[in-house]
Amino acid sequence: MKETMKNGINNGEKEIVAINNCCKSHEKCTFHHDLELDHRPPTREAMLPEMSRSYKLLLGSLGENPERQGLLKTPERAAKAMLFFTKGYDQSLEEVLNDAIFDEDHDEMVVVKDIEMFSMCEHHLVPFYGKVSIGYLPCGKILGLSKLARIVEIYSRRLQVQERLTKQIAVAVTKAVQPAGVAVVVEGVHMCMVMRGVQKINSKTVTSTMLGVFRDDPKTREEFLNLVHSK
Numbered sequence: 001m002k003e004t005m006k007n008g009i010n011n012g013e014k015e016i017v018a019i020n021n022c023c024k025s026h027e028k029c030t031f032h033h034d035l036e037l038d039h040r041p042p043t044r045e046a047m048l049p050e051m052s053r054s055y056k057l058l059l060g061s062l063g064e065n066p067e068r069q070g071l072l073k074t075p076e077r078a079a080k081a082m083l084f085f086t087k088g089y090d091q092s093l094e095e096v097l098n099d100a101i102f103d104e105d106h107d108e109m110v111v112v113k114d115i116e117m118f119s120m121c122e123h124h125l126v127p128f129y130g131k132v133s134i135g136y137l138p139c140g141k142i143l144g145l146s147k148l149a150r151i152v153e154i155y156s157r158r159l160q161v162q163e164r165l166t167k168q169i170a171v172a173v174t175k176a177v178q179p180a181g182v183a184v185v186v187e188g189v190h191m192c193m194v195m196r197g198v199q200k201i202n203s204k205t206v207t208s209t210m211l212g213v214f215r216d217d218p219k220t221r222e223e224f225l226n227l228v229h230s231k
């Protein structure tokens with residue numbers, strides 16, 4: 001059993017080495033070039049017909065008649081809506097920042113708070129929504145203010161859990177301006193806990209990520225939290 005597994009791993013490694021060598025040693029390796037083209041994922045827009053077919057099947061499974069007038073265009077509408085809810089998969093941090101990073105000798109805390117956020121719970125595919133507050137302590141560079149809200153869009157418009165969303169936002173701000181620290185607080189209402197399951201309509205989930213000075217220095221953290229909680 002052990003031997004078989006070992007062989008399996010070795011075979012896998014050989015395969016990868018072979019591909020790498022091939023592509024390195026041929027200026028244009030048509031075999032792997034074509035292979036790459038064949039395996040290139042289709043754009044998300046191109047997935048609309050397949051997504052629409054899936055929604056049509058779903059309507060049938062609900063006992064509905066997908067051919068009745070009111071539902072005729074629903075599969076396509078639903079597919080487009082789902083693409084919108086997950087449009088963050090199409091965005092990259094570099095594109096969104098668009099070089100709006102400025103050299104500035106400002107070393108006081110910058111806070112943008114109560115940024116609206118709409119996301120999709122990856123466990124139930126139902127929305128969760130709320131607000132995000134971001135603070136950072138610049139270290140020679142500042143970020144165009146709207147870019148903080150755009151960073152929230154990149155990571156919230158995906159299938160998410162709130163904890164990961166919070167951390168991804170903090171890491172993105174760090175990558176963008178390498179500040180002395182970043183703090184992110186997210187307050188979310190999860191429809192999977194409101195409309196179904198435990199059905200607690202007033203509960204809110206608060207998550208935070210503190211990096212750099214916000215993690216190490218209680219005073220900096222306190223200043224941020226006071227600003228976030230002030231009216």
Ligand SMILES: Nc1nc2c(ncn2[C@@H]2O[C@H](COP(=O)(O)OP(=O)(O)OP(=O)(O)O)[C@@H](O)[C@H]2O)c(=O)[nH]1
Nearest residue numbers: 121122123124160161162163190192193196197198
């Ligand atoms: N940590 C975390 N959990 C989440 C988030 N969104 C949804 N969940 C939870 O994911 C869990 C999935 O639990 P399961 O027991 O597998 O699914 P379930 O039977 O539908 O659970 P209930 O919601 O309790 O009915 C639930 O406890 C949800 O509340 C999130 O952003 N973060």
Ligand SMILES: [Zn+2]
Nearest residue numbers: 121123124192
């Ligand atoms: Zn959920």
